[in-house]
Amino acid sequence: MTTSERPLFVYLQRPDNGEWVVAGRYLPDAHAGSGSFRYAPSYVEAGLSWAIDPVNLPFVPGVDYPAQRYDGLHDVLRDASPDSWGQMLIRREHQLGVHATAIDFLRLSGNGDRWGALAVGESRKPHVAKLASPRLHRLDALVQEVLAIAQAKPAIDGLLRKRLFATPSMGGARPKATVQDGNDYWLVKPGLMTDTVDLALLEHATMQWxxxxxxxxxxxxxxxxxxxxxxxxxxxxDRRGAQRIMTVSAASLLQVQYPPVEAADSSGASYPRLAEELKRIGAPPEDGIELFGRMVFNGVVGNSDDHPRNHAVLFDLDQQRWRLSPAFDVVPDTQDDPGVLVMQVSAGRHDITREAMLQDYLRFGFATHADASDHFDALLKRIEDGYADIAPLLDAALRANMQQRLQTMLAKLRMAPVVR
Ligand SMILES: Nc1ncnc2c1ncn2[C@@H]1O[C@H](COP(=O)(O)OP(=O)(O)OP(=O)(O)O)[C@@H](O)[C@H]1O
Ligand SMILES: [Mg+2]
Structure with a gap:
């Protein structure tokens, strides 16, 4: 049996008491490009019943779930694996060729910094290496090391580099690392020499906006x-002190592969569909309305990278139910005013227009078109007012850019005055 065919135990940090348990067993079949998952008998016997993915892996004891995407890796395990940045680190560290699979990246990305509350290993007893993230006072050293890696330069701080190569599991394309400040964990994203504008500053200002x-x-x-x-x-x-919080990406909830490999992966990525899934997995109605707001915000600011790995749900520890996670990775495209979003705004439509965004109002949870329309206008006003607060954060070039964007989009999205 090759490494890529050995079963993997899937560990979960319990959302109630923080104990690590075996939630299930993942069995890959590298030849067939398939894999199956089953909840562990010990999990069932202990009376535990949290579904690690409420859509694709609902908790049903004894069922073998075949993986539907990612060449045999289940969506939520793909969520706990790196995207291009972490994959690049793993390729370098392990000299992997072009044939490396999603399963290889899951196995080799280490449990120390995984997204969400899942971990994997070959032993029946959960061993989760608790690699302490660098502290905030080391931010400068951390950023220098991440950038040296990005530029394929030798290590500046050998220990730090070792730690970064041991924990390359976070998603996304850009260089990143985690830093600890007291009880809080922060994802660090340095600006790059290749950025044509100050993207780190723009992302900060937009998130505050x-x-x-x-x-x-x-x-x-x-x-x-x-x-x-x-x-x-x-x-x-996905962290509260030492407690890891279960997460699932919108790609998983929507049962689409991201990056897309077939047409259904693109057409299935949709805001109103996501709003329906939120309802189905027990999130409160306000999450559908919040999602609608984020869709409109993405349209106004021109965040055209709103793909289904840039939305997620988390398992709320206090409420013990799934909720839409806070928004992340919201960054305007500074080149052109985007005309479309990646995710559908209503059935079959991606265009950033008032009509398209309001069309599926029922699916987001609004009672009437008029309610949705009023909400839309109030939100545009709050976005406009909010800009005045965050404009001073921007540099002159970005300020000019965003001011222009805001005016253009508000003019486009506001209701045309009635001519009598
Ligand atoms: N605040 C957060 N809390 C927990 N997880 C986060 C947070 N922000 C981002 N993530 C996770 O980290 C991943 C990468 O972050 P982010 O999307 O900001 O990076 P990126 O490299 O800019 O991504 P992309 O490839 O979409 O441009 C996300 O897909 C998400 O899984
Ligand atoms: Mg992202």
Whole structure:
């Protein structure tokens, strides 16, 4: 049996008492490009019943679930694996060729910093390496090391580099790492030399803008380090101290592969469908309305990278139910005013227009078109007012850019005055 065919135990940090347990067993079949998951008998016998993915893996003891996507890896395990940044680290560390699979990346990405509350291993007893993230006072060193890796330069701080290569599991394309500040964990995203504008600053300002507009966005901080390096950090919503919080991406909830491999993966990524899934997995109605707000915000600011891995749900510890996670990775496209969003805004439509965004109002949970329309207008006003608060955060170039964007989009999205 090759490494890629050995069963993997799937560990879960219990959302009630923080204990690590075996939730299930994942059995890959590398030849067939398939895999199956089953909840562990010990999990069932202990009376535990949290579904690790409420859509694709509902808790049913004894059922073998075949994986539907990612060449045999279940969606939620793919969520706990890296995207291109972490994959690049793993390829380098393990000299993997082009044939590396999603399963290889899951196995080799380490449990120390995984997204959400899942971990994997070959032993029946959960061993989850608790690699302490660097502390905030080491932010400068951390950023320098991440950037040195991105530029394929030798290590500046050998220990730090080792730690980063041991925990390459977080998703996304851009270089990143986690830093600890007291009980809080923050995702660190440094600006890059190749950025044509100060993207770290723009992301910070946009995330703060969303908060000012009354939307539930993850909190952020912005730093200037050393000779002016721009660095963003975002509060991780999948951590509360040592407790890891279960998460599932919208790609998983919508049963689409991301990046897409077939037409159904693109057409299935939809805001109103996601709103329906939220309802189905027990999130309260306000989450559907919040999602609608984020869709409109993405349209106004021109965040055209709103793909289904940039939305997620988490298992709320206090309420013991699934909720829409705080918004993250909301960054305007500074080149052109986007005309479409990645996710459908209503059935079959991606266009950033008032008509398209309001069309499926029922699916988001509004009672009438008029209610949705009023909400839309109130939100546009809050976005406009919020901009005044965050504009001073931006540099002159970004300010001009965003001012223009806001005016254009407000003019486009506001209801045309009735001519009598
Ligand atoms: N505040 C947060 N709390 C917990 N997890 C987060 C948070 N922000 C991002 N993530 C996770 O980290 C991943 C990467 O973050 P992010 O999307 O910001 O990076 P990126 O490299 O800009 O992504 P992309 O490839 O979409 O451009 C996300 O897909 C999500 O799984
Ligand atoms: Mg992202």
């Amino acid at each position: 969303g908060r000012r507009a009354g939307l539930r966005f993850a909190d952020t901080r912005h730093h200037r380090l050393g000779i002016g390096r721009s660095v963003l950090r975002i509060l991780r919503f």
